[in-house]
Amino acid sequence: MTIGALQIDTQSAEPVYRQIALEIRRSVLDGRLEPGSRLPATRDLARQLGVNRNTVVAAYDALATEGWIASHTGRGTFVVERTAIDTDEPTDTASDETLRAGFSRTVECAAVGGLQSIYRLAISDEGISFVGSYPAGDHMPVESFAASLQAVLEEDGAKILGYGPTAGDYGLRETIAETMRAAGSDTTPENTLVTSGAQQAIELVFRTFVERGDAVVIEEPTYTGALSVLNSLGARIVGVPVDEQGIRPDLLEVALERHHPKFLYVQPTFHNPTAAEMSPARRREVVEICRRHRCLIVEDDWAGDLRLEGERLPTLHALAGSADVIYLSTFSKKLMPGLRVGWLVASTTAMERLVELKRLQDCGTSPLIQAALDHFLRAGGLDEHLKKTLPSYRVRRDTMFEALRNHFPKEAVFSRPTGGLFIWVTLPASFDGNALFAAARRRGVLYSRGDLFHGDGSGNNCLRLTYSAADPTEIQDGVSVLGSLIQERWPDGPHEGSPGTAESMPIF
């Protein structure tokens, strides 16, 4: 085992755990570490490298997430056999080696992100799925959208099958801006950019501002796709814990003082993955703190319209204005993911660069889809759709919440979300989430593992359970299976949560 040859660079922008993970990955790729061989115990490797043991644990977790290694309780951690790795494994040739040596840091670091694992699971057809955050097929407004497509093709076919403005169809941007103005935002079509889903909006914004080594503050936990992008850009990720009202202002203030980040990436409404909703007072406080520290806010409002109860709260964008907040959202979650249409709103200064980058990336989103979507929205299609789907989500949320109360141990922590698409469950810190995930998958139940939403490999003891895409019977069956698997594995000794990391864990 030649991991000892690894040079830890404490000055590097690359976190130490990722340096370790990368070196092990390289060792597997170039044959120094053979499939099936056993990795050193975390305690031993930590001593050998002179790092904290948790750092090695984080590295192993990241590698396990990616499918390079697997832990077997009592036996140790092993390099996974090639055939078992969940990728199309290449047959190496001389050219392959040349390719591999030539990869940019962007893709090397992107591979560490969790988006890959979660997305692959989300679109799989395996068993009962609580994975992806989106509606089931029975909620798609297929016929009314088909009618909108037909209408715009008849009206304007030649034009919308040609190139369009990179910033997006002007009509759709007007419609979006009007809706946002109605919700208190100072938004114009000129400040609105249509993107290929919220994922592209996130990527464009982050790439416009982040240079390798720049600090960015995120909620801990946060959306996997945002973490993956930040990793790919080599950002220094500074996590601030959330409580049941979202990001903690006291710790946010500390993070801004210490790290002078490029921006705060935050989801005030139905936070992914915890479903936490920031109170109005907390929203004002966050805006005020960021303004004081001249920190840009990137507000991800992917779930804004997915409210199951209570009143709509003002967005940070509405509170602070577009000079201080870049706002982004999507039609994927509230309407149809297959359109690949999201949007962002930013000040003119930022917009100029965002549009340029969008143009480099794809010249613009399909004018045909945009025109059809605008037609659909103007005909009231979204309101009608939400009137049908939200009551169904309410039923599914309540079904899942009751099933969790019935089948999960009373020590499991979760709350009843006021909106969004999932429930976040926290088990004791010592709980082996990897083993649970594997066992559940064998029993035909899939969910999103909590560690995918953490930048540091922690959160292994948490589960994100999506209620929106499964029917009530599936929800009851799936939660019951999970409950019995958890009861079987319930730690019988006192809980071993390590107090040192409590601050960086979600509070509820």
Next chain:
Amino acid sequence: MTIGALQIDTQSAEPVYRQIALEIRRSVLDGRLEPGSRLPATRDLARQLGVNRNTVVAAYDALATEGWIASHTGRGTFVVERTAIDTDEPTDTASDETLRAGFSRTVECAAVGGLQSIYRLAISDEGISFVGSYPAGDHMPVESFAASLQAVLEEDGAKILGYGPTAGDYGLRETIAETMRAAGSDTTPENTLVTSGAQQAIELVFRTFVERGDAVVIEEPTYTGALSVLNSLGARIVGVPVDEQGIRPDLLEVALERHHPKFLYVQPTFHNPTAAEMSPARRREVVEICRRHRCLIVEDDWAGDLRLEGERLPTLHALAGSADVIYLSTFSKKLMPGLRVGWLVASTTAMERLVELKRLQDCGTSPLIQAALDHFLRAGGLDEHLKKTLPSYRVRRDTMFEALRNHFPKEAVFSRPTGGLFIWVTLPASFDGNALFAAARRRGVLYSRGDLFHGDGSGNNCLRLTYSAADPTEIQDGVSVLGSLIQERWPDGPHEGSPGTAESMPIF
């Protein structure tokens, strides 16, 4: 004028001319250089900075392309008045300044590219346009595509309005792979990635391999969008001239020896902008040279099916195989730009990373559009479409070629392309292309300026004239206007081409 404060960093990956351009741009932004003020003569600034005069000329050209400065013959070069800059100019606030200071190098460098200028002009409705490289509206197969959309929505609506695999709809990838196999390429659906147009394919490939400062060999001139992406990534661009058969193998060999580039980006078939077509022997030679130097080839075959005469030639991908060539193409030019569907084919090793990066950028291209396109292709829609459009392009090409012979001075150099969408015209090196462009625009005729296709600001004396998107009457009228403007401006002294730069100029 405080440009003298500029520190030239000769060790930087940033070319010196771009360092100069950036500093001037900054001076305009922060008010050190006021609108209307005169820039030093290129000779003076070159002496002051201790650089070659051509370097300063290149910097000024880049700034003029972007609309920051303008030259007036006999009077000098001036900072353009703000209102005349072709962007939405921001009203500065404190937050704007913070934003501006925070931009990443990616977007700072992207701004230097020409894609912005060309794309904006291409989608404008001004006068007679020879700008964009795509079919006119009268060639869109609106009805048959609408039928395909309707069919797949009826069949599979809920599924194709949900999320799909990031690599693309499997059926479409099969269809693409089958077509490529029929043309001699060893391609499978697994090695095929559906992208949002060829632009995204280019961006994904370049970003997967290019680290700031890496050398990349391109044809000189080459596609603007590729140059813009390379600029944004901070690549060291090494241009190799083309002749009437495409890239020159003797100079390619020299470039590979000297620069050990990450890859060669090349368009062997109907090269953009010169329309040159590589002979079969030249294709084999290029593949052989790259193989000898272990240099990856990125083959952009955007115009592959747009052949107006002669036999189909083997792609480099068919000749060399997918371990050595990453192949990319698009449905935008031969079918409909508004679909935003292109694709790339790469070896498994590269594909793994390309798919990951695509997932980060947008999670995948619209499954709805992909399913409809696949339905359209399997129903023979593309063949039918090409049977209608290619004869029309032949007429338009011949009309433009004849008009050029009738209206342009006999010293202008151009050839009759065997395919693609445009004709490339070269005027004497001393010809002031900026003045011609401005005069033509005033007379209602638009074209793509040659300097946009050069990484170094040269090519000012060249024009790319698209014949595909204008009808024959417009073509005759537009070329006649250009001809008379050129005759008016024809240099009466001996041609002043500088022999030192001849090697880096297109030969025809």
